[in-house]
Amino acid sequence: MQPGGKKAGPITMEMVARIAGVSQVSVSRALNHPEKVAPATLARINEAIRATGFVPNLVAGALASRRSGIIAALIPSITNITYSSFLRPFIEAMRQAGYQIILAETGFDEQEEAAMVQNLLSRQPEGILLTGVNHSPDCRRMLLGAGLPVVEVWDTSESPIDISVGFSHVETGRAMARFAWQRGYRQAGVLTAPDQRALRRKDAFCSEFIALGGAAPVEHVCEGSASIKNGREGLAGLMRNGFTSGVIQCSSDLFAHGVLIEAQARSLKVPGDVAVIGFGDMDFAAHTVPKLTTVRVDRDVLGHTAADALLKRIGGHRLTDSTIDVGFKVIGRQSA
Amino acid sequence: MQPGGKKAGPITMEMVARIAGVSQVSVSRALNHPEKVAPATLARINEAIRATGFVPNLVAGALASRRSGIIAALIPSITNITYSSFLRPFIEAMRQAGYQIILAETGFDEQEEAAMVQNLLSRQPEGILLTGVNHSPDCRRMLLGAGLPVVEVWDTSESPIDISVGFSHVETGRAMARFAWQRGYRQAGVLTAPDQRALRRKDAFCSEFIALGGAAPVEHVCEGSASIKNGREGLAGLMRNGFTSGVIQCSSDLFAHGVLIEAQARSLKVPGDVAVIGFGDMDFAAHTVPKLTTVRVDRDVLGHTAADALLKRIGGHRLTDSTIDVGFKVIGRQSA
């Protein structure tokens, strides 16, 4: 330790203040409410900040102000574009509003999710983003008890914890069935991942297709997540299960793409022998051969809407509706 | 306010302590060092915690202990599987070590990155993950000044800020050129995204291919990011630039997949008319028709290695090497 030197450690507002010849509070003001500081003083303070390379300690700031500036986001899978694509605009919108995001991956596991929520709550987040509307009772209770803004994304709910932003998976299933029916398909198969939302779309597709007079669709539920590989295996699986021709409703464009490739490998014509409807309108959907018929959900809008709703709630506003439906659209291209 | 009631607000350790009939510190101990608390006391405290639903305030804890339990991670793009796929194991490893992640997306912009680093530093992270080794001078200076553990991922560097974990992009380029040469290709094209690492792979491929005696490759640099769409357009672009046949080195498997599709649309045989080498060995690479020849980098290993290295540095260890090369492997399949 140097003679006469203060003890080591980070640069604090106190040090900056001493250099600028003001009190510590003035430095705080200069940073948070510059309009309340005389221009000359402000200039001296800013110069001292620059000279020292001072970086404010937001941990201390958060404790004192009781505002963490943190939003917690939980998504099932980071690598799954379905979720990362609405997370991106969400994070960006939050960043612009001055918030930072703590991210956690649940792996589609409600117990993990509940444990993570508890962990995240200890960071005093000002809001929470959850994926889907199915959460463990513990999780719901904790969140309700914490009384902070929560937005559930990617689904609509009759009884959201706080607010939900998404669309009706049941309606997409019905819409796909009607679309297939109108295009003349009377036989169908369904190829789906085992997650709750995909299964709801599948069930809705099947009942609507049958209600319209179609044959009961052949089903194949893949283990694991949506991928081209599983899509290829899925077509094989469907054919083993008795699917011979008709339209296949896939729970993801990735599955649909896999079906396209497997059909090509088997010299099956698409949509002549096998027709395909995907889900998601992912970036490649308009660029396969043939182009994919699919369901579009605007994930940019989803992320932004979720962020806006959360920010309003954080700001103390009540929302007119606790559920926001961003809708969806069946995009008819060439594969069905 | 109720008569006799304390003022409202969050449940604190103080309240839990009162209920359990102990002092506030004992509650802190019960949570952080349970072995230092008598079993009977511990039981009473835990019961009080359960009864109140107490969630510790880590913001206060972080301030007092000067350990935030936070790691900051900056990646170029959240939706790009190249980056999310090493982020996932990284986050998981960090979670198991008790850390939470604050995530920010730089959009491949060094200025944005520097600004975000400054913002993130105010959260007092115990470590930082950066993507790549190209950072603005400001950014380097801040990080060096902060003196905290930094791991740069996805590249190796001769002069890392702290530690780097990745592989040599130049070597992958050379390896692809040698591979192509050995398979008998004497004409080549390159299709690349405009990011720094992809360009280095491209340059290395070209110079090695020429050094071996091959013709100077036809080049096409895509605007925007790697995608099937851009891959299709890329093949068209290469042919406009004079590419007629040979092998195409792509900076991503997504480009390579796009080339496959475009070749199919143009009735070109792969690898007969056009051969393709991708990059990344993404999950679909072994399931296209034909299967993709590509370069594999184990992103799971990358994420875990980065986490381990960072944890060691946080623990105060010096590492034997400041740069860890996780290597790569050319995977010869059918497309080249």
Place this chain on the structure above:
DNA sequence: ATGAAAGCGCTAACAT
């Protein structure tokens, strides 16, 4: 416009 005083809820010594 500026400063002094009082905490935010917790952990880290140092007692006992």
Place this chain on the structure above:
DNA sequence: ATGTTAGCGCTTTCAT
């Protein structure tokens, strides 16, 4: 094994 005393670095009154 448990409690007491001091802060951590900042924001928020409340004075001046």
